[in-house]
Amino acid sequence: MARLLETHILLKDSYNIVGPIGQCGVGAVYGAEDILLTGRVCAVKEITPDPDLTPELRKQLQDQFRQEASILARLDHPNLPKVSDHFTQNDREYLVMDFVPGQNLHEIISQTQNQQTYLAQSQVLDWADQLCDALNYLHTQTPPILHRDIKPSNIKVTPSGLLKLVDFGLVKLLTSDEARTVTVVQGQGTAAYTPLEQYGSDDAHTDIRSDVYALGATLYHLLTNHSPATARERFLYPEILIKPREINSHIAPSIQDAVLYALELHPDNRPDSIQDFKTALHRAVVPSRIAPLLLTKQEWQNAIHKNIEVMIAAVLLIVTAMVLT
Structure with missing residues (x-):
């Protein structure tokens, strides 16, 4: 794991590092003060290349990062943090974006679990709609942008209730020539939210439906307080996935059906797009208070x-x- 930057280090003569917000194997995210814009607090994401890479491959990854960063900087959506700058310093790549206050959904799930209750279905659906809008925006860019790491800890709720999809660490651009796929860092995402096609170093088979799976897994976690069995576990043991209503009977049958639809192991069996998934989520939704009285077709x-x-x-x-x- 890369060494963290020290507090008060100045990056690009502009960003005064306040302290780390989070860290992973490929870098870290820091809170920083923008000294050129008094009062502005931003998040600076640092990506550290593998030290064992050849100079040629390091140069290639640097070029890929700059290409992708420039595309991310052009994005403008209320549920995505605005990327305002990107640069290279001391062989490390940096993305500067809006600092998003508030809790992430993983923290909210933990609190709900500690209270031995469940999040309201209506609240989860509201968050789902916001996430669907953000992902549909990404997927309809030219070229389409895949997030590839959707999970509760990468989604924050601001004090105003607005959702922000905050981490672009594994983002991928779909090009007409898949040999030119652009990926900022190597990685497969987090197991519970990662579809089978995203395992391994070759991610040529990932597409929009991979994000659909990850969103379905995230909603499963929000509705049940439990992350779903991983795709690899389910491939080996098909019956291991517990249906959401077996954990929380207040989930509407149609919501369960939509979530399980998104969690199909084979991409061809999932919704073709985020919009299709959103439509499935809202198909004949019933209030959670009467959901326990209803049965799914399988039930x-x-x-x-x-x-x-x-x-x-x-x-x-x-x-x-x-x-x-």
């Missing part, structure tokens, strides 16, 4: 299978009564 089938003998006996009794009268 109906299971109930019929378990009670088939009783149902046959009831039908015979009705027929007998009709004959005798």
